Structures are given as C-alpha cells and as structure tokens.
Amino acid sequence: MGKESEDLEKNSFSEYTHLRNTSIKTLSWKDITVTVNDRHDGSPKEILSSISGIASGGDMVAIMGPSGSGKTTLLNVLAHREASLNANVQKSINLNGSETSLDAFRKTSAFVEQEDALIGSLTVYETLNFAARLSLPGxxxxxxxxxxxxxxxxALGLTEQKNTLIGTPIRKGLSGGQKRRVSVAAHLITSPKILFLDEPTSGLDSTASFEVMKFVKGIAKDYNIIVIASIHQPSTATFELFDSLLLLSGGKTVYNGPIARMVDYFASLGHAIPLYTNPAEYVIQLVNTDFSYGQTSALEVLSELQSSWSASVxxxxxxNAIATSQASQDGIPEHISDESSNRFLTPVTLIHRSFIKSYRDIVAYGIRIAMYLGLAIMMGTVWLRLEPTQANIGAFINAIFFGGAFMSFMAVAYIPAFLEDLQIFTRERANGLYGPTAFMVANFIIGIPYLFVIAVLFSIVAYWLSNFRSTGEGFWVWVIWLFLDLLAAESLVVLLSSLVPIFVVALAATAFANGLWMSVNGFMVQPEALNVFWRYVFHPIDYQAYVFRGMMVNEFGGRNYSCGSDCRCIYPSALEDQCLIDGNAVLHNYGYKTGDVGKYVGYMLVITLGYRLLGWLVLFLRKH
Known part of the structure; x- marks a missing residue:
C-alpha cells in the first residue's frame, strides 16, 4: 500500500477509538513458574522457570525459542489462560502495576489463536459485524x-474485498495473509489495549508474514496497544518490526530486551551474529539443543547463556522496570469492569450468524438433505406400494423400524458441522464473548427448521411410496415423529461431540449409542421379552423406542388388513369374521396402546432436553 492510502486508512481507523480509550501503560509479569508432573516417574518438571518481563503501551514483543522452550505456555499464562493440563502455575501479572480481575483483564485484552477462528461462509464485512455485535459494549x-x-x-486494506467470502474447502476466498489480518481485526473491534498473538505468521510466506505484522505494528504504535506474539523463525524484515525479544530455551530466559541491543549482547558473550545472517535464525540455532545428539557442548553453551542472562545488567x-511499575499502582479505570456486551441479545446474534452459515455452507445441512432424500427414495422403492394385507404386516413393521432408526443413525453426518461450531465457540468463549448457555440455545434453535424440512421431504417420498396409512392425519403424525426422532438424534450428537470433540471418537461413540438404541427399542426383541437389565435400564431412556411405538400406533391404530383368500388371520381380532385384522391387534401383540401417544411425546421431549442439558454441563465444566 502507498503512503497516501496508508494515511487514509489510519484516519478512518481512528474514527472508532473513542469507543474505548482505556490507558494501559504497562503489562508486567514476575517469576512465572509452571510445573507439571513427569509422565514416567511423576516427579515435578518445570516448563517455565522464573520468567519476568515488562511491556509498555505501543510495544511489540516477540516471544521466541526452539520447540518445547515454553513460549506457548508463557503466552497462555500472560493471557490468563490455562497453561497446561494439570499444571501448577505461580505467577504475578500486573496491569499498570496492579493486579486485576480476570473479567477486567479480558475486557481490555484479546487473544488471536494460531489457527484463524473464522467462518468461511461469511464475508469480511459480516465477520467483523458479528464480532462487533458479540463483543462491543451494550x-x-x-x-x-x-x-x-x-x-x-x-485499515485492513480490504475495502475491495469486504463482500468476499472468507473461504471454505469448496469455495475459494481470501488469501492466507488476508485471512490473518481479518482474524486480527475481529479482535481489534473492541479496541483492546493488549493483543496476544499465537504464531501469527504460521503457514504464511515471508511476504504475507511481513504484511500482517506491519499492519499490527502500525495499529500498536498509533493506538498505544501492547502486542505480545509467540513467533517461530521470522524473516529478518519481520523480526525487525518487533521492539523487543523474550528468548526462551529449556523454560528459562536467555535474553529479554530491545531488538536493537540484542546483537551487542550476544557479541559480548562471544557469540557475534555473522553479517548477512538472519539474527532470529541465528539465536534460535544458538539455544536449540534438540539436535545436539548427546553432545555436551551445546548443553554447556545453553547453560552458560542462561546463567549469563541471570547475572546481566x-x-x-x-x-527495576517491573518494580517501578508496581510502585506506581496506577491500576486500570473502574469503568472497564462495567462495560459488557448485551448478553440478552447474544443468542439472537449467534442464531443469525448460524443461519447465514447453514444456508451458504452446503456441508452443514445441504448434503444431509440430499442424503436423506436418497435414503427416502431407496426406502420407498424397496417397500414399494405395499398392500394392506396380513402378508405385508411384517414388511410394514420393518419399514417403520428402518424409517425411524436409520434416520436417527444418519445424524452422525452432523458431527463435522457441530465440531466446527464447537471450535469457534471454544475460541470465542476463551475471549470472554459468551458462554455455553448462549451457544447451546442458538445451536438448538437453528437446527429446528432444517430438521423439520428434512422430516417433511423424507416423508413426502417414503411415506406415500411405501403406502402407509393413506390419510393426511397419518402423514403429518409420521412427520412429527420423524422430526422428534431427528431432534433427539442431533441432541445426542451434540452431547457426545461435546464430551469428546474428536471426529473419529465422536463418530464411533454416536454409532455405538445408536446401535444400542436399535437393539433395545422393541423391534428386535419385543419389550416384554427383553431381559430385566435392558428392559428397565436402557429401554425406558431409548428415544428410538418411543418413535417406534408412536409410528406403530400411527399405522396400526386406525387401519385394517386383509387376511387373504383363505381368511386365516394370524392376529385374532373382532374383525376376524369379516376376513380382516384390526390393526390394534398388532399393537396388542407388542404391548402398545393407542392412548399413550401423548406420553410418548412427553418422554421424547424430556430425553431431548436431557441430552442438551448434559451437553451444556459438559461445556460448562470444561475449562478453557
């Protein structure tokens, strides 16, 4: 971008800074130590050891180090996030020299993940609009x-691309560098005074990396934002954009100071950086012992560098800078604690965003609709135009089981879409935008119209082709049962995927659960014949059992079947003398009653709500 266009962007960006003008002069941290238990012998192992530092408004700090040095752990601790699973954390982190609450810290900071937390089916403008609606004060x-x-x-330099989709695996959108800038901007929407970046140049080429970090540096300098970024092997041009470096190795500090003084510091220790060498690459190689192959020289050099830093001026x-900051005790303005987005409207915002995503991203529901229509055509042509005779009663029962059980089983197709939504939720929740209640409410509501459409489309094909009870009432009751079936099945997917958010594991768990429900729903073995364990433990909470009962009552509760030319009826009923079988006789054989339908519906709603509440509880208890 030219100088003139950059000035124009800066002027336009400044229009919104009055929304929040909180002054954060310094962010300081002292003696951060993170300890975990060793996997093998259970002994304490330090990931970070007494890390201290300070950053002032407008500073851009790079946290660097070889793999396993603790830079990501340090970034998480500084951002008040979970450092590591079951880790013991000792820390002292102050804003303007004073400790502050987690809530207030989150309202003055933002954390940009290594992977862009963007919804590919939204445009640039929509992405920022929803970010603003979720995060700006009410x-x-x-x-x-x-x-x-x-x-x-x-300010992003994306005016011409503002209506361009971010991009999905099947729809091309922005470039990698443009996506990263949008991701940063989505967090800048509330004008945070501290910006944490986790590997902001990961996956980008040197040009795109420089472009992204130059944008961040400009914003940091112009609006006094503290930027702290963990970064891996930046180019020389990108590295020189940073003001200071915190270099880690083995969980200890090797250097912590201005970039401009780094060359002289290492030269004073006998490690002069050669001319025409990327200084970032040189210092990383200097402190990297991963490829020393047991040689003591590399370990000795690292130990010397660590001890030299501890004793250095x-x-x-x-x-001294940390002590001076703490002595000032300026704190942060109290009004920050009072600023909050409109939590009442958060579910509405999430529903709106999910609606746009769902109809643009065919993976979410479009492919599922096509899949269910294919299943309906297959079912309708296999059970094609069955005549209402006793010879076909078994076929009708089989069709009822297949229609309900396999519709719910195929809800596994929702797992990828939900896991994507869950990933977005996890990141937005960690930034304090909303909690599991808003997420669960929005997720449930957005699925209702799509699941109803699926139930109707499936039934239009399968119900009439199979020649079930040919009345409008029979058709719509069938639709409602399929709809309730899909609601419960999708709620089960939500629960299991929330419990284990790994695609293969969630898929296996959902398939297993549906296999269990099929086995004990009353079709394979009639309820009265189930052994005591399955009958009283699992059958009462099997949502497929109530769908099967409801569909059975719908078909057989108001229809008669011919006994055939010899009038030998296999189900005794009051219509036997007319060479007919009253469908209620079939229900009686299964122990079902026509008057229990309302109760079945109630059980379905309770089970569905139970799955959702358990899913909410899983997310509520999980720490991020």
Whole structure:
C-alpha cells in the first residue's frame, strides 16, 4: 500500500477509538513458574522457570525459542489462560502495576489463536459485524458499530474485498495473509489495549508474514496497544518490526530486551551474529539443543547463556522496570469492569450468524438433505406400494423400524458441522464473548427448521411410496415423529461431540449409542421379552423406542388388513369374521396402546432436553 492510502486508512481507523480509550501503560509479569508432573516417574518438571518481563503501551514483543522452550505456555499464562493440563502455575501479572480481575483483564485484552477462528461462509464485512455485535459494549449504537467496521475494513486494506467470502474447502476466498489480518481485526473491534498473538505468521510466506505484522505494528504504535506474539523463525524484515525479544530455551530466559541491543549482547558473550545472517535464525540455532545428539557442548553453551542472562545488567534493568511499575499502582479505570456486551441479545446474534452459515455452507445441512432424500427414495422403492394385507404386516413393521432408526443413525453426518461450531465457540468463549448457555440455545434453535424440512421431504417420498396409512392425519403424525426422532438424534450428537470433540471418537461413540438404541427399542426383541437389565435400564431412556411405538400406533391404530383368500388371520381380532385384522391387534401383540401417544411425546421431549442439558454441563465444566 502507498503512503497516501496508508494515511487514509489510519484516519478512518481512528474514527472508532473513542469507543474505548482505556490507558494501559504497562503489562508486567514476575517469576512465572509452571510445573507439571513427569509422565514416567511423576516427579515435578518445570516448563517455565522464573520468567519476568515488562511491556509498555505501543510495544511489540516477540516471544521466541526452539520447540518445547515454553513460549506457548508463557503466552497462555500472560493471557490468563490455562497453561497446561494439570499444571501448577505461580505467577504475578500486573496491569499498570496492579493486579486485576480476570473479567477486567479480558475486557481490555484479546487473544488471536494460531489457527484463524473464522467462518468461511461469511464475508469480511459480516465477520467483523458479528464480532462487533458479540463483543462491543451494550451502549454502542448501530451507527457507531457500522462506523467501526467500515474503519477497520479500510485499515485492513480490504475495502475491495469486504463482500468476499472468507473461504471454505469448496469455495475459494481470501488469501492466507488476508485471512490473518481479518482474524486480527475481529479482535481489534473492541479496541483492546493488549493483543496476544499465537504464531501469527504460521503457514504464511515471508511476504504475507511481513504484511500482517506491519499492519499490527502500525495499529500498536498509533493506538498505544501492547502486542505480545509467540513467533517461530521470522524473516529478518519481520523480526525487525518487533521492539523487543523474550528468548526462551529449556523454560528459562536467555535474553529479554530491545531488538536493537540484542546483537551487542550476544557479541559480548562471544557469540557475534555473522553479517548477512538472519539474527532470529541465528539465536534460535544458538539455544536449540534438540539436535545436539548427546553432545555436551551445546548443553554447556545453553547453560552458560542462561546463567549469563541471570547475572546481566539487562536482567537487572528488567527487574527495576517491573518494580517501578508496581510502585506506581496506577491500576486500570473502574469503568472497564462495567462495560459488557448485551448478553440478552447474544443468542439472537449467534442464531443469525448460524443461519447465514447453514444456508451458504452446503456441508452443514445441504448434503444431509440430499442424503436423506436418497435414503427416502431407496426406502420407498424397496417397500414399494405395499398392500394392506396380513402378508405385508411384517414388511410394514420393518419399514417403520428402518424409517425411524436409520434416520436417527444418519445424524452422525452432523458431527463435522457441530465440531466446527464447537471450535469457534471454544475460541470465542476463551475471549470472554459468551458462554455455553448462549451457544447451546442458538445451536438448538437453528437446527429446528432444517430438521423439520428434512422430516417433511423424507416423508413426502417414503411415506406415500411405501403406502402407509393413506390419510393426511397419518402423514403429518409420521412427520412429527420423524422430526422428534431427528431432534433427539442431533441432541445426542451434540452431547457426545461435546464430551469428546474428536471426529473419529465422536463418530464411533454416536454409532455405538445408536446401535444400542436399535437393539433395545422393541423391534428386535419385543419389550416384554427383553431381559430385566435392558428392559428397565436402557429401554425406558431409548428415544428410538418411543418413535417406534408412536409410528406403530400411527399405522396400526386406525387401519385394517386383509387376511387373504383363505381368511386365516394370524392376529385374532373382532374383525376376524369379516376376513380382516384390526390393526390394534398388532399393537396388542407388542404391548402398545393407542392412548399413550401423548406420553410418548412427553418422554421424547424430556430425553431431548436431557441430552442438551448434559451437553451444556459438559461445556460448562470444561475449562478453557
């Protein structure tokens, strides 16, 4: 971008800074130590050891180190996130020299994940609009929000692409560098004063990396934002954009100070950086012992560098700066704690966003609709135009079982779409935007119309082709049972995928659960014949059992079947003298009653609600 266009973008971006103008002069951390138990012998193992540092407004700090050095752990601790599973964390982190609450910290900071938390089926403008609606304080007007978005789009240099989709695996969208800038901008929407970046240049070429970090540096300098980024082997141009470096190795500090003084510091220790060498690559190689192959020289060099830093003048300067900051005790303005987005409207915003995603992204529901229609055609042509005779009663029962059980079984196709939504939720929740209640409510509501459409389309094909009870009432009752079936099945998917958010495991668990429900729903073995364990433990909570009962009552509760030319009826009934079988006789054989339908519906609703509540509980208890 030229100088003139950059000035224009900066001017437009400044339009929204009045929305939040909180002053954060310093972010300091002292003696951060993270310890975990060793997997083999259970002994304590330090991931980080007494890490201290300070950053001032407008500073851009790079956290670097070889793999396993603890840079991601440090970034998580600084951002008040979980450092590591079952880790013991000792920390002292202050804003303007004072400790602050987690809630207030989150309202003045933002965390950009290594992977872009973007919905590919939204445009750039829509992405920023929903980010603003979820995060801006409730008192911000729509006009202010629109001005903020327009300003950010201009600052991004993406005015011409504002209506371009982010991009999905089947629809091309923005480039990698443009996506990363949108991801950063979505977090800048609330004008945070501290921005954490986890590997912001990961997966980008050197040009795109420089473009992204130059944009971030400009914003940081112009609006006094503290930027702390973990970064891996940046190019020389990208590295020189940072103001200071915190270099880690083996969980300990090797260097912590200005980039401009780094070359002289290492030269003073006998490790001069050669000319025409990327200084970032040189210092990483210097402290990397992964490929020393048991040689003691590399370990000795690292130990020397770590001890040299501890005894250095620069380390004392860092400690003095932290002490000076803490002595000031400026704290942060109290009004930050009072700023909050409109939580009441959050589910509405999520529903709106999910609706756009669902109809644009054919993977979410489009493919499922096509799949269910294919299943309906297969079922309708296999059970094609069955005549209402006793010879076909078994076929009708089989069709009822197949229609209900396999519709619910194929809900496994929803797992990928839900896991994608869950990933977005996890990241947005970690940034304090909303909790599991809003997520679960929105997820449930957005699925209702699509599942009803699936139930109707499937029934239009399968119900009439199979020649079930030919009345409008019979058709719509069948539709309602399929709809309830899909609601329960999708709720089961939500529960199991929330419990184990790994595709293969969630798929296996859902398939197993549906196989269990098929086995004990009353079709394979009639309820009265089930052994005590399955009958009283699993059959009462089997949603497929109530769907099967409801569909059986719908078909046989109001229809008669011919006994054939010899009038030998296999089900005795009051119509036997007319050479007919009263369908109620079939129900009686299964122990079903026509008057219990309302109760079955109630059980279905309770089971569906139970799955959703359990899914909510799983997300509520899980720490992020």
């Amino acid at each position: 008192g911000v007007s729509k006009a202010e929000r629109m001005a903020t978005i327009t300003s950010l789009v201009g 620069q380390a004392s300067e860092v400690q």
